[in-house]
Amino acid sequence: MPNNLFNTLTRLQLPSGRGGLYYSLGALERAGMGNVSRLPVSLRVILESVLRNADGVRITGEHVRSLAGWKPKEVRTGEIPFVVARIVAPDSSGIPLLADLAAMRDAAARLGKSPALVEPQIRVDFIVDHSVQVDYFRRPDALRLNMELEFKRNGERYGFIKWAAQAFHSLRVAPPGTGIIHQVNMEHWAPGVFEKEGILYPDTLVGADSHTPMINGLGVVGWGVGGIEAEAGMLGEPIYFLTPDVIGVELKGALRPGVTATDLALTMTQRLRSANVVGKFVEFFGEGAAALTATDRATISNMAPEYGATIAYFPVDENTLAYYRETGRSEDLIETVRAYFSAQGLFGVPRPGDCDYSDVIVFRLDEVVPSVAGPRRPQDRIDLNALPDRFNALLGASPEKGGFGRTPAAVSASDGPCKETCAHESKAGPASLKDGSVVLAAITSCTNTSNPGVLLAAGLLAKKAVEKGLSVRPDIKTSFGPGSRVVTEYLGRAGLLEYLERLGFHVVGYGCTTCIGNSGPLDPAVEAEIKSRNLVTAAVLSGNRNFEARIHPAIRANFLMSPPLVVAFAIAGDVTVNLDREPLGTGRDGTPVYLRDVWPAAREIADAMHHAADPELFRRTYSAPDASNGLWETIPLNGGAVFHWDTDSTYLREPPFFEGLSPQAEAPGSIFGARALLVLGDSVTTDHISPGGAIGAETCAGRYLLSQGIAVKEFNTYIARRGNHEVMMRGTFGNVRLRNRMVPGSEGGVTVHWPDGVQTTVYDAAMKYREEGVPLIAFAGAEYGTGSSRDWAAKGTRLLGLRAVVAGSFERIHRSNLVGMGVLPLEFLPGESVESLDITGRERFDVELPGSGVTPGLTVDLVIRREDGTVRRVKLICRIDTTIESEYYRHGGILPYVLRKLAAGK
Numbered sequence: 001m002p003n004n005l006f007n008t009l010t011r012l013q014l015p016s017g018r019g020g021l022y023y024s025l026g027a028l029e030r031a032g033m034g035n036v037s038r039l040p041v042s043l044r045v046i047l048e049s050v051l052r053n054a055d056g057v058r059i060t061g062e063h064v065r066s067l068a069g070w071k072p073k074e075v076r077t078g079e080i081p082f083v084v085a086r087i088v089a090p091d092s093s094g095i096p097l098l099a100d101l102a103a104m105r106d107a108a109a110r111l112g113k114s115p116a117l118v119e120p121q122i123r124v125d126f127i128v129d130h131s132v133q134v135d136y137f138r139r140p141d142a143l144r145l146n147m148e149l150e151f152k153r154n155g156e157r158y159g160f161i162k163w164a165a166q167a168f169h170s171l172r173v174a175p176p177g178t179g180i181i182h183q184v185n186m187e188h189w190a191p192g193v194f195e196k197e198g199i200l201y202p203d204t205l206v207g208a209d210s211h212t213p214m215i216n217g218l219g220v221v222g223w224g225v226g227g228i229e230a231e232a233g234m235l236g237e238p239i240y241f242l243t244p245d246v247i248g249v250e251l252k253g254a255l256r257p258g259v260t261a262t263d264l265a266l267t268m269t270q271r272l273r274s275a276n277v278v279g280k281f282v283e284f285f286g287e288g289a290a291a292l293t294a295t296d297r298a299t300i301s302n303m304a305p306e307y308g309a310t311i312a313y314f315p316v317d318e319n320t321l322a323y324y325r326e327t328g329r330s331e332d333l334i335e336t337v338r339a340y341f342s343a344q345g346l347f348g349v350p351r352p353g354d355c356d357y358s359d360v361i362v363f364r365l366d367e368v369v370p371s372v373a374g375p376r377r378p379q380d381r382i383d384l385n386a387l388p389d390r391f392n393a394l395l396g397a398s399p400e401k402g403g404f405g406r407t408p409a410a411v412s413a414s415d416g417p418c419k420e421t422c423a424h425e426s427k428a429g430p431a432s433l434k435d436g437s438v439v440l441a442a443i444t445s446c447t448n449t450s451n452p453g454v455l456l457a458a459g460l461l462a463k464k465a466v467e468k469g470l471s472v473r474p475d476i477k478t479s480f481g482p483g484s485r486v487v488t489e490y491l492g493r494a495g496l497l498e499y500l501e502r503l504g505f506h507v508v509g510y511g512c513t514t515c516i517g518n519s520g521p522l523d524p525a526v527e528a529e530i531k532s533r534n535l536v537t538a539a540v541l542s543g544n545r546n547f548e549a550r551i552h553p554a555i556r557a558n559f560l561m562s563p564p565l566v567v568a569f570a571i572a573g574d575v576t577v578n579l580d581r582e583p584l585g586t587g588r589d590g591t592p593v594y595l596r597d598v599w600p601a602a603r604e605i606a607d608a609m610h611h612a613a614d615p616e617l618f619r620r621t622y623s624a625p626d627a628s629n630g631l632w633e634t635i636p637l638n639g640g641a642v643f644h645w646d647t648d649s650t651y652l653r654e655p656p657f658f659e660g661l662s663p664q665a666e667a668p669g670s671i672f673g674a675r676a677l678l679v680l681g682d683s684v685t686t687d688h689i690s691p692g693g694a695i696g697a698e699t700c701a702g703r704y705l706l707s708q709g710i711a712v713k714e715f716n717t718y719i720a721r722r723g724n725h726e727v728m729m730r731g732t733f734g735n736v737r738l739r740n741r742m743v744p745g746s747e748g749g750v751t752v753h754w755p756d757g758v759q760t761t762v763y764d765a766a767m768k769y770r771e772e773g774v775p776l777i778a779f780a781g782a783e784y785g786t787g788s789s790r791d792w793a794a795k796g797t798r799l800l801g802l803r804a805v806v807a808g809s810f811e812r813i814h815r816s817n818l819v820g821m822g823v824l825p826l827e828f829l830p831g832e833s834v835e836s837l838d839i840t841g842r843e844r845f846d847v848e849l850p851g852s853g854v855t856p857g858l859t860v861d862l863v864i865r866r867e868d869g870t871v872r873r874v875k876l877i878c879r880i881d882t883t884i885e886s887e888y889y890r891h892g893g894i895l896p897y898v899l900r901k902l903a904a905g906k
Contacts, residue, residue: 143506158176180450180483191203217302244279251286305788391436447515458564679740769801
């Protein structure tokens with residue numbers, strides 16, 4: 001029976017004539033629980049979940065009172081237990097998630113319990129979208145060939161997904177070729193409002209992918225978590241998080257002509273990252289927010305991980321309902337959403353003064369200018385017309401200052417930055433490459449392929465360019481990875497797809513391609529030329545991530561930009577061309593063609609927009625049962641409640657996280673005599689910790705695969721092999737651009753084993769320390785763990801034997817993932833760092849923990865024992881932030897905690 005806490009259960013009459021019940025926030029306010037109507041809208045949505053799911057055990061009336069009485073400026077110590085309506089997951093993090101669940105079933109059986117205890121309690125939307133690679137491109141059959149190769153490489157993984165779909169009854173799988181998880185979530189999955197046993201409640205979710213906040217653009221509260229945390233949510237555990245600050249962002253004015261939603265998203269990323277919204281909720285309000293389309297809102301929300309916010313929320317309003325209608329949702333659903341959110345007082349974008357926020361940032365839309373971001377981080381925005389000067393400045397700057405370290409002697413007239421007309425020469429091929437040459441151009445990523453405005457703009461620009469006789473150099477790897485099949489349909493209807501193809505932007509796959517690192521190989525001659533001359537070449541892409549070695553290991557400068565700018569730079573062929581003043585190239589009539597000559601007018605985009613707003617197109621596209629051209633049906637289905645692991649498999653091995661699991665937890669004690677495995681700098685990303693791209697033959701993971709009889713051409717990517725811990729732990733800290741200060745001047749996964757001083761790989765050193773019984777810790781600077789929420793960045797850390805990570809600061813998801821794997825995150829006190837403490841990695845360390853256990857807000861002692869016998873004792877902040885995290889750490893991680901709880905029948 002549903003609870004009726006504070007007498008809030010209320011009847012709602014729907015426009016269709018049927019009725020339902022809902023938990024009224026207005027009734028909660030009338031019951032004296034607080035000034036609920038002035039709470040930020042996003043917090044009210046979460047409050048509804050806390051109220052509805054209150055059971056007196058996990059969630060109590062005190063939790064409701066605490067959140068209802070949220071104060072904008074108070075010190076945050078309380079935690080919120082949030083039960084979400086559903087989980088979303090891509091195959092990249094979803095397969096390890098399912099493998100852990102399968103292993104939990106095995107562990108439950110070993111504990112004498114039924115494997116069926118391990119079963120998702122809420123809906124899980126799973127999509128296979130991270131496995132397609134761009135092997136074939138610039139040809140009409142690229143899509144078919146890439147998909148066939150994808151199935152050949154991943155048949156074993158896909159068979160496991162099919163097993164999981166029949167074993168776990170709440171799991172819904174979208175096969176390869178459907179699209180990108182966040183775009184499909186927007187266009188098809190999001191219901192707006194759920195109804196269960198007669199009770200109406202809003203769609204809420206967490207996703208095992210960092211860009212899950214894209215759904216915030218539709219007024220859905222949801223954010224990215226590690227798959228480890230998502231597993232706990234699937235099994236019925238609330239998602240616990242510290243009560244957040246909520247930053248209100250008032251949008252004023254309107255974008256100027258020629259400025260895209262991508263420019264806005266990149267500018268917002270720079271602004272909010274500098275405002276330090278890390279770990280906070282961001283909520284948009286004001287006239288500018290109300291005027292933005294749902295797809296423009298989603299473009300901004302998608303980038304929330306790049307500015308560090310947990311969510312980037314736009315409330316439900318008429319523009320939300322218009323998007324639901326355009327994408328083929330039923331009128332009954334649309335009117336249900338309107339009725340529910342109106343009854344709750346949640347409908348409409350707030351005006352200034354309507355809500356109380358922890359802080360308010362005013363952002364003027366009319367100040368945004370055409371922009372790109374890079375060459376290594378999404379928050380490093382550059383005015384479009386300043387890109388050549390910025391690139392040239394970085395070319396000679398030292399790596400410590402964010403540059404490429406190209407000395408003046410290394411930049412000769414023949415291979416230096418492109419000057420004047422060199423980008424427009426007819427000569428093409430590896431010999432013509434120089435610093436700044438574009439070698440990869442990709443229209444990719446959910447950030448922008450979900451937005452018809454920027455995609456139609458790209459198509460219109462391509463049409464104008466082709467008509468003027470412009471083309472793209474043949475040595476540039478061009479690709480188009482639409483976020484759903486709908487995109488291809490509306491571009492084709494608008495007569496624009498053929499012009500993108502004539503410039504080499506053929507569809508290569510429906511999924512995360514270049515942005516996730518699945519860009520595939522460059523032409524061997526191009527890559528050889530880059531390496532032989534140490535060139536700093538460029539990739540231009542419409543993605544959301546451009547971290548070091550993510551796009552392609554050989555490409556050192558990676559710039560994010562809107563899809564029409566991707567097309568423009570592909571034509572120009574060089575990022576040192578000033579597109580404001582210099583031509584893209586020479587037309588067939590011999591006259592220079594400038595960007596302004598081919599940039600589409602707002603009216604042209606608006607005229608083409610009706611092709612992308614056809615509800616029937618969406619209904620028909622998503623009603624197709626198999627988007628893989630029949631390939632999914634060729635994958636054999638193996639049934640049963642437990643998965644039968646193949647011990648010879650190099651893709652799927654039973655995860656080791658439950659080996660020797662005891663029925664009772666043993667609290668971890670202090671760490672004595674530890675060695676530093678790595679000493680790292682600032683902005684170490686999860687790509688640095690756990691790379692996702694191709695596996696090199698010379699790497700530890702590559703050598704392992706060779707020892708298993710796997711040919712180099714069959715290695716696949718780290719992402720594809722996340723189901724095999726033997727590969728993944730060898731790849732941990734294996735990024736070719738990782739810089740370990742224990743080996744000055746080096747790049748890659750190398751370290752020094754002490755006390756013998758032998759330089760070796762990170763993996764080999766960790767294994768030797770394990771044999772010696774030596775615990776390990778790692779040191780790092782600020783913003784440790786930025787980037788994708790890769791579980792393996794935490795899982796690999798744990799399996800290498802690291803007991804703790806000491807950093808200047810942590811990004812939200814990675815800190816949570818470390819705790820979820822039983823690794824202790826510790827922060828330096830303000831003003832202290834690796835440098836100030838003169839930590840070199842030659843020392844031994846103790847981390848002293850209280851015998852009573854680790855609790856939120858704790859400070860602990862780090863004892864530094866140097867080679868000369870001196871000892872220094874310093875305080876560290878323990879980043880166990882909530883009571884439930886203390887429990888997770890005591891159990892050795894979330895998964896042992898949940899399994900022990902299930903086995904005990906709690």
